[in-house]
Amino acid sequence: xxxxxxxxxxxxxxxxxxxxxxxxxxxxxxxxxxxxxxxxxxxxxxxxxxxxxxxxxxxxxxxxxxxxxxxxxxxxxxxxxxxxxxxxxxxxxxxxxxxxxxxxxxxxxxxxxxxx
Amino acid sequence: xxxxxxxxxxxxxxxxxxxxxxxxxxxxxxxxxxxxxxxxxxxxxxxxxxxxxxxxxxxxxxxxxxxxxxxxxxxxxxxxxxxxxxxxxxxxxxxxxxxxxxxxxxxxxxxxx
Numbered sequence: 001x002x003x004x005x006x007x008x009x010x011x012x013x014x015x016x017x018x019x020x021x022x023x024x025x026x027x028x029x030x031x032x033x034x035x036x037x038x039x040x041x042x043x044x045x046x047x048x049x050x051x052x053x054x055x056x057x058x059x060x061x062x063x064x065x066x067x068x069x070x071x072x073x074x075x076x077x078x079x080x081x082x083x084x085x086x087x088x089x090x091x092x093x094x095x096x097x098x099x100x101x102x103x104x105x106x107x108x109x110x111x112x113x114x115x116x
Numbered sequence: 117x118x119x120x121x122x123x124x125x126x127x128x129x130x131x132x133x134x135x136x137x138x139x140x141x142x143x144x145x146x147x148x149x150x151x152x153x154x155x156x157x158x159x160x161x162x163x164x165x166x167x168x169x170x171x172x173x174x175x176x177x178x179x180x181x182x183x184x185x186x187x188x189x190x191x192x193x194x195x196x197x198x199x200x201x202x203x204x205x206x207x208x209x210x211x212x213x214x215x216x217x218x219x220x221x222x223x224x225x226x227x228x229x
Contacts, residue, residue, distance in 0.1 A: 004158070031215060041202055043159070043219040055215050090158050096215060102147045102166060102208065105217060107158025 003027050006091050006108035013081055014116055021076045021111045023091030031055075032074040033092040033105065034066060043090070049074055050096060081115045088112050119143070120207055120220035128226040132194050137223045139205035140187040146208050148181055148188045149217070153202040162190075195227045 004025045013019055025032065033056075034046040048056035049068040063079045074091060092105040123138045139148070147166045151159035163172050165181035165188060172179045176199075178191040192199055202224050206217045 035219075040221065041153075041224065042221045043204060045216060045218070048215050050215060092158070102149075102164050104149065104161035104164065105151075105159070105206075107160070109157050 004091055004093055004106050004108040006089075006111050008111060009109065010112050010114075012114045012116065015081055015083060017081050018077070018079045019081060019113070020078070021089055021091075021113075023074045023076070023108060025072055025091075025093040025106070027093060027095075027106060029093040029095045029106070030071055031094050031096045032068065032071075034074065034076050035090040035092060035107075037088045037090060037110070039087070047074075047076075078113075081113075083115050086113055086115045120205055120218055122203075122205060122220035122223050124223060125221065126224050126226075128228065129195055131196055131227055131229050133227075135192050135195055135225070137190045137192075137203055137225070138187065139189070139220050141207065142186065143207075143209065144185050146185070148185075148208075149206045150179055150188070150190055151204045151206060153204060153222075154200075159202075159204055192225075195225075197227045197229050200225060200227050 006023050031050045033048045035043050036046055037043045045058055046060050047066040052068045065077045068074045088110040090110045091108040094103045094105050121140045149164045150162045152162055153159040163179045168183045168185045170181045176193045180189050202222045204222045205220045
């Protein structure tokens with residue numbers, strides 16, 4: 001029944017490693033997002049895909065690479081992890097054209113990444 | 117870059133008190149949303165306001181969009197412990213990418229029994 005699901009929920013890894021976070025939504029939405037929430041709870045957009053096409057790519061190090069194999073999935077791969085990458089990463093989705101473009105974001109429950 | 121400033125950043129009150137949270141910007145937004153986030157979970161939408169001056173009520177919560185669509189407020193009447201959480205405002209710009217929602221830094225509300 002989970003609408004937007006992320007795995008894993010917790011990820012602890014060492015500096016320099018490469019890791020991936022997976023996201024799946026079963027809402028039939030056409031647009032998916034990755035947000036990063038730092039220790040001060042600031043939620044900052046990283047990427048967005050609409051129908052598998054990258055439409056938003058904020059100022060994010062190129063160590064971060066999103067991949068959308070289909071409309072229901074958006075994964076995030078991170079190379080050469082750094083201490084500053086520690087944060088909670090949220091996946092979200094929405095159907096862009098619903099409600100005149102004001103449709104709500106549906107968030108997953110986040111992946112807490114800790115880099116040691 | 118469109119920025120949203122939320123105030124206060126932290127708010128701790130007793131059950132039964134009233135409170136107001138503010139979301140301000142120097143930019144015009146075509147719409148604004150309020151979300152609540154509880155620990156260990158993602159944000160959940162409370163309301164969307166679209167028209168300048170619009171007021172929406174959700175039980176004890178009252179949301180207002182400024183006339184110029186640059187600011188919004190959330191007023192909670194007779195707060196309860198269940199209202200505890202992080203309140204986030206998010207704006208959709210009137211120009212540029214319509215896909216992008218910009219979030220404020222949030223107000224962390226604690227309602228003590």
